[in-house]
Amino acid sequence: MAGITDAKFCLKLIPFGFDMVTLGGYNIDSPTITAGEKILQRGRPEFSINEEDYFEVIYNQAKEIKENWNGLVSVNLRSTTPDPIIQISRIKEVDVVEINAHCRQSEITEIGCGQAMLQDLEHLGEFSAEVVKNSSAKVSVKFRANVLNLNDLEIAKAVESSGCDFIHIDAMKPGFNYADLDIIHEISQNIETFLVGNNSIVDINSAKKMLDAGANGISIARAAMGGRINFDLSKI
Numbered sequence: 722m723a724g725i726t727d728a729k730f731c732l733k734l735i736p737f738g739f740d741m742v743t744l745g746g747y748n749i750d751s752p753t754i755t756a757g758e759k760i761l762q763r764g765r766p767e768f769s770i771n772e773e774d775y776f777e778v779i780y781n782q783a784k785e786i787k788e789n790w791n792g793l794v795s796v797n798l799r800s801t802t803p804d805p806i807i808q809i810s811r812i813k814e815v816d817v818v819e820i821n822a823h824c825r826q827s828e829i830t831e832i833g834c835g836q837a838m839l840q841d842l843e844h845l846g847e848f849s850a851e852v853v854k855n856s857s858a859k860v861s862v863k864f865r866a867n868v869l870n871l872n873d874l875e876i877a878k879a880v881e882s883s884g885c886d887f888i889h890i891d892a893m894k895p896g897f898n899y900a901d902l903d904i905i906h907e908i909s910q911n912i913e914t915f916l917v918g919n920n921s922i923v924d925i926n927s928a929k930k931m932l933d934a935g936a937n938g939i940s941i942a943r944a945a946m947g948g949r950i951n952f953d954l955s956k957i
């Protein structure tokens with residue numbers, strides 16, 4: 722969660738049974754940094770980091786987690802080109818770089834980043850493949866399901882063809898406060914890549930449902946906003 726999930730925040734969640742934490746999203750090129758500043762100015766949380774500083778900041782955040790925990794560290798990244806993401810993958814404390822094809826804030830989509838990447842699957846596939854080819858870390862691609870007029874299975878297939886290690890789907894069901902498990906089921910039946918299911922996991926029951934639908938793993942955002950969750954993931 723942009724502006725929220727730094728190392729201190731992630732470390733608070735360690736006792737609850739997670740095996741991976743995600744730093745960011747961070748804006749890591751000039752267009753996304755400018756977009757992030759505009760988002761911040763209208764009051765939405767963002768990490769505000771200069772272009773010349775973000776590498777060191779992310780390095781220090783990942784290092785702080787690794788010094789205190791031996792789980793996996795992922796970093797969610799927004800960039801208009803693959804190169805800055807590849808650079809972050811060189812940080813040895815970073816286990817996973819996650820391409821953010823998910824953000825729907827207009828300042829980000831207007832520059833062709835975040836969710837706008839789903840409008841051109843050839844570009845998304847090539848972008849992801851370039852990161853996969855050059856990354857020193859594992860690669861995840863995150864997108865939101867049920868974006869108007871888009872086919873989620875086609876997106877998942879395009880992403881899978883890049884050879885990435887994780888496909889992370891926010892199975893958002895517009896107008897409902899539970900995840901679209903049908904989408905997770907359909908995609909899980911048609912891809913081989915490790916599928917991380919996300920959206921509205923608030924207790925053991927909703928976590929189990931996501932896994933029963935076919936996700937190989939789950940992720941939790943809003944239910945962890947207070948720096949804790951009210952259930953123990955190891956009980957699943």
Ligand SMILES: Cc1cc2nc3c(=O)[nH]c(=O)nc-3n(C[C@H](O)[C@H](O)[C@H](O)COP(=O)(O)O)c2cc1C
Pocket residue numbers: 722723745746747766797821823824863891919920921922940941942943944
């Ligand atoms: C304040 C806030 C900031 C977020 N920032 C990011 C982000 O930077 N990158 C990202 O991939 N998702 C971001 N998300 C989306 C969450 O990671 C997650 O996909 C979404 O909230 C649905 O999962 P949940 O129901 O567990 O919250 C953000 C969500 C919130 C509420």
